[in-house]
Amino acid sequence: MLPLRRVLNPFRKQRLWASTSQFGFVELETVRCSLETCTSEYDGSGTMVTDGSRFLKQFFSTRCNSPKSLMGAGCFSSLAGTKSSGEDSDDLDEGFSELESSTASVPSEGNHVLDDGDDDLSSEPDLEVDNEDIDVSRPGELELSETEGDHDKKYVGRADSRELSKAILAAPRLPVHKVVGKWIEEGNELTRSDIASTMLSLRKLRMFGRALQFSEWLESSGNEFGEREHASRLDLIYKVRGLQKAENYLESIPKSFQGEIVYRTLLANCVSVANIKKAEDVFNKMKDLGxxxxxxxxxxxxxLYKRCDKKKIADVLLLxxxxDVKPSLVTYKLLxxxxxxxxxxxxxxxxxETMKEEGKEPxxxxxxxxxxxxxxxxxxEKAENLLKEMEGIDIKESRWAMYxxxxxxxxxxKADDVGRIWKICEPNPRFLECVAAIEAWGKLNKIEEAEAVFNTMSKKWSKMSSKHYSALLQVYANHKLLDKGRDLVKRMAESNCRIGPFTWxxxxxLHVDAGEVGKADSILQKATEQNSLRPLFTSFMTIMDQYAKNGDVHNAEKMFHRMxxxxxxxxxxxxxxxxxxxINAKTPAYGFYDRMRADNIFPNRALAAQLAQIDPFKKTAVSDLLE
Known part of the structure; x- marks a missing residue:
């Protein structure tokens, strides 16, 4: 451990975790290795760490170049479709947790078959898509689990487990408790299988509000809730009503059910909104509870730190x-x-290399x-060789990897390779392949080809949702095709598509690029007021950046407050x-640093340089002469 301490120590007074090993980063000065400044090398001497933690050595063994953007993608390759580039990925609202699941937008080799309707990757949040594919098996998606022997344990009776979810979907304007009550009055019986299937369907469709209503009805009807049921409710409350309401709900859960699953659900929710202080508080609380x-x-x-404060990654690795916590495949993906x-x-x-040495293949x-x-x-060249390896000997046998x-x-x-792969998919395309093809042609500035793929989609799926339109709409937005974008949105409205955060x-x-920042602001304001869904982080930042460019402090502050x-x-x-x-308004900002400290935000190099420019008390050559 000593060599590791020496390598991580050059930048500040060393003080490792106290015996409690808590993440009190504000009060406790810990050893950190900044990805922006770490230039130390391991000399290979001494006893480093156990085999299970050798990745620590590898992570800090090379020069860490300054990141081009401190706020990079939060997920893997979209862990969700993620948009894995830029703020998009971090800010998709819901992804209960990308962690412990396969990368969205990146299929698992064990899951080669995608249904035509498997369109989670680009679904409107209700979603976060996270740009993400929804993996309903991931730990975050906690449902009323069906345990051994529960098949015979009826809450009311028995029915096809899919019928109840169909009834709820068929009556979108009726409260869930009325739909369920009517369904039972018709002679249907409600089993655990029905409950689990219905909750799963509502979550997969990102209908979190309906799922929450269903959960509330179950409890009010006298059904017993265990820890997993409470954790599921907490997660739904977060998705529908926000983090504070989720925290309040946790306090109301009986102490006997306030277990690890509930707290790790809250932790993931805090990470989802990048709330560093609350995430650290929850983590410390979990340790305090044993x-x-x-x-x-x-x-x-x-x-969390990959998104918001890369310097703290060193702290987590040391912990x-x-x-003696072994890294998982997800740990390596993050690193x-x-x-x-x-x-x-x-x-x-x-x-x-370290992964392979420890028996884990990429x-x-x-x-x-x-x-x-x-x-x-x-x-x-390296990228091309890797892609050819990923294709395998026969690309047709790797259909699951196309998108x-x-x-x-x-x-x-590589337009030829995009065309080659799409030609294989085109006779019987799957939803995710169509979305990926539209995105690919858009990157290659081939708008007509992207529109042709969209037309293929519209022929295959007679009734399309907003998910089907979103990919082409983003292409229009990226190429500043305002008129085409407006026409497509009108077409969506005529088709009675639900318009959500990705469309907004x-x-x-589209409007910001067309110079209509006021109109863009108005669209976002109306979307926020008229819907329970939260707009994407990038939507706010697109407008705010334009106000900043114009030196419009007043509207930039308003957007900051709305965020x-x-x-x-x-x-x-x-x-x-x-x-x-x-800066652009040539106006000093009073108390700016105090505002940052209140949010537990510490400036990086770029932000520190900006703060120096807007410091109302900064010294200049002229000011020194006049004093």
Missing amino acids: FPVTTFACNQLLL MEKE IDTKGQSNDIEGMEKIV DFAIKCLLAKHYTFAGLK SLLPLYADLK DALVK RKVGYVSRARPFQSLAQAY
Whole structure:
């Protein structure tokens, strides 16, 4: 451990965790290795760490270049479709947890078959898509579980487990309790199987409000709730009513059911909104209650700091070593993506080497990450070789991988390969393949080809949802095709499509790029007022950045306040944009640093430089002469 301490120590007075090993980062000065400044090398001497923690050595063994963007993608390759580039990924609202699940937008090799209707990747949040595919098996999606012997335990009776969810979907304007009551009056029986299936269906469709109503009805009807049921309710409350309401609900749960599952659900919710202080408080509370430090909890913190404060990643890794917490595949994905975002390709490859030494082979998701980072680092040959390896000997046998390969080839500007793969999919395309093809053609500036894929979709799926339109709308937004974008939105409205956060985001971008920032602001304001869904983080930032560019401090401050109001707090990015507004307006900002400290935000180099420019008390050569 001593060599590790020496390597991490050069930048500040060393003080490791107290015996409680808590994350009191504000009060406790811990050893941190900044990805922006860490230049130390391991000399290989001494006893480092146990085999299970060797990835710590590899993670800090190479020079960490300054990241191009401190707020990079929060998920893997979209862990969700994620949009894995830029703030998009971090800010998709719901993804109960990308962790412990396969990368969205990156299929698992064991799951080769995708239903035509499997469109989660690009679904409107209710979603976060997270740009993410919804993996209903992931730990975050806690449902009323069906345990052994429960098949015979009836709450009321028995029916086809899919019929109740169909009844709820068929009556979108009726309260769920009335739909369920009518369904039971018709002679149907309600079993645990019905409950689990219905809850699962509502979650998969991102109908979290309806799922919450169903959960509330179950409890009010006298059904017993255990820890998993309470955890599921807490997660739904967060998705529908926000983090504060979820915290309040936890306090109302009987002490006997306030277990690890409930707290890790709340932890994941705090991470989802990038609330560093609350996430750390929940983590410390879990330790105070005697819950073990798990890989899941550590991965949540890694994801949080990867998004918001990369310097703290060192703290988490040291804690994992101290508590003998073994890294999972998700841990390696996070570290690889962090290195890739920092343009530290050598460090990224060493993480992969360590994985292999510890018996873990890179899966398809990790290979997609590697290919993406090779491409943006300019190592196109490495990226191409990796993509050919991912295709396999016969690309037709790798049908499940198509929708991941399409955008990756587009990043490499390989139009021929995009066309080759799409030609295989075109006779019987799946939803995700169509979305990926539209995205790929858009990256290649081939609008007609993207529109042709959309037309193929419209022929195959006679009734399309907003999910089907979103991909093409984003292409129009990225290419500033305002008229085409407006026409497509009108077409969506005529088809009675539900318009959600992704559609709003595209509309905002379209109008801002057309110079109509006031109209974009109005669209976002109406969307926020008329819907229970939260707009994407990028929607706010697109408008706020334009106000900052114009030096419009008043409207930039209003947008900053609106972001906080809907829950986007504890992030450096909005402060950077707001500071730029003051700079462009040539106006000093009083109390700016205090505002940041109140949110537990510490400036990086870029933000520190901005703060110096707007400091009302800064010294200049002239001011010194006049004093």
